[in-house]
Amino acid sequence: MGSYSTSEVLNAAAVGVHHPALRLHELDLKGSMSVEELPTTSGLENGHQAPFVIGVAGGASSGKSTVCKMIIDQLCDQRVVVVTQESFYYGLSDEEMIHVHDYNFDHPDAFDTDLLLSCMEKLKHGKAVDIPSYDFKTHKSVSCARKVNPSDVIILEGILLFHDSRVRDLMNMKIFVDTDADVRLTRRIRRDTIEKGRDIIAVLDQYSKFVKTAFEDFILPTKKYADIIIPRGADNSVAIDLIVQHIRTKLGQNDLCKIHPNLYVIQTTYQIRGMHTIIRDAATTTHDFIFYADRLIRLVSMYKHVSIFLFYEWCLEFHCGK
Numbered sequence: 111m112g113s114y115s116t117s118e119v120l121n122a123a124a125v126g127v128h129h130p131a132l133r134l135h136e137l138d139l140k141g142s143m144s145v146e147e148l149p150t151t152s153g154l155e156n157g158h159q160a161p162f163v164i165g166v167a168g169g170a171s172s173g174k175s176t177v178c179k180m181i182i183d184q185l186c187d188q189r190v191v192v193v194t195q196e197s198f199y200y201g202l203s204d205e206e207m208i209h210v211h212d213y214n215f216d217h218p219d220a221f222d223t224d225l226l227l228s229c230m231e232k233l234k235h236g237k238a239v240d241i242p243s244y245d246f247k248t249h250k251s252v253s254c255a256r257k258v259n260p261s262d263v264i265i266l267e268g269i270l271l272f273h274d275s276r277v278r279d280l281m282n283m284k285i286f287v288d289t290d291a292d293v294r295l296t297r298r299i300r301r302d303t304i305e306k307g308r309d310i311i312a313v314l315d316q317y318s319k320f321v322k323t324a325f326e327d328f329i330l331p332t333k334k335y336a337d338i339i340i341p342r343g344a345d346n347s348v349a350i351d352l353i354v355q356h357i358r359t360k361l362g363q364n365d366l367c368k369i370h371p372n373l374y375v376i377q378t379t380y381q382i383r384g385m386h387t388i389i390r391d392a393a394t395t396t397h398d399f400i401f402y403a404d405r406l407i408r409l410v411s412m413y414k415h416v417s418i419f420l421f422y423e424w425c426l427e428f429h430c431g432k
């Protein structure tokens with residue numbers, strides 16, 4: 111990597127927030143990089159700009175909704191919708207209602223993930239959808255309860271959002287809200303007793319029987335899929351500012367595409383950021399400058415949808431007969 115230490119390139123690429131997705135193998139800039147893998151921000155193929163989808167996961171009462179609210183408040187000039195995973199809870203049958211204290215609301219099977227996927231698919235394609243509404247008191251679902259219109263940004267929020275790979279694949283950015291277990295439990299007791307009118311013994315029973323185990327078995331293992339981990343949730347305003355800044359940059363690129371319909375913006379990857387860092391550095395050797403500039407130019411000129419170079423086939427006949 112020429113005269114660059116790993117930490118220099120890491121510093122150039124990292125944005126300050128705890129960023130687990132940044133790994134050394136991604137800095138293998140001279141390794142093979144397929145142009146086919148590079149997405150663009152242009153949504154021209156289907157005539158609309160695909161929304162920027164943010165997934166916010168984390169334990170119950172970790173502060174997910176509060177973090178979402180802070181992001182929305184800061185993105186005040188954008189069209190943002192929040193879709194919560196709890197809207198997709200299966201309603202309980204009469205039999206299940208009788209044994210409601212034995213029902214595990216923290217297990218992945220408690221959610222109708224296929225319905226969530228079909229709603230998200232429509233929203234991603236610019237169609238309005240009816241999102242069901244779940245009642246925490248009756249444990250029943252009301253279908254078609256909330257009409258959600260397509261937006262620039264969709265925030266998906268819920269405890270188990272990173273569990274299913276099909277849901278993860280919908281997301282442009284994955285955030286995990288990481289709050290200590292004792293803080294989560296304290297908040298849960300306060301919320302469930304005061305706001306939901308539940309009995310404290312039932313809240314503690316549910317916690318020790320299902321919530322704690324499900325967190326360890328299903329939620330915590332999905333932390334590794336996050337692009338950004340926010341320690342202390344909504345108290346971490348630095349992390350939230352940086353996230354909003356990143357979303358604004360992405361949306362700005364979409365806006366450019368709206369103004370210039372033939373513009374394709376290749377999405378930044380760590381490789382691309384690393385190469386930019388190198389070619390901008392005055393200390394870069396001529397050899398490295400040529401190597402990385404050449405790689406960058408190739409990415410632009412070879413991109414499968416960018417037919418900026420037209421090719422014609424010519425048949426040349428030489429006087430010698432060849």
Ligand SMILES: Nc1ncnc2c1ncn2[C@@H]1O[C@H](COP(=O)(O)OP(=O)(O)O)[C@@H](O)[C@H]1O
Pocket residue numbers: 168169170171172173174175176177297301342343344345
């Ligand atoms: N940083 C914070 N400081 C104090 N209370 C908070 C903080 N974040 C969230 N809360 C409170 O904790 C409870 C759960 O927060 P919420 O954002 O609804 O969590 P989640 O969506 O993860 O269940 C709410 O009553 C909320 O007001």
Ligand SMILES: O=c1ccn([C@@H]2O[C@H](COP(=O)(O)O)[C@@H](O)[C@H]2O)c(=O)[nH]1
Pocket residue numbers: 169170171172174196199215216245246247249268269321
């Ligand atoms: O009928 C229900 C449905 C869910 N729960 C609990 O809610 C939390 C998830 O909601 P957050 O807003 O993310 O805290 C989960 O731990 C379930 O146990 C419930 O108690 N009753």
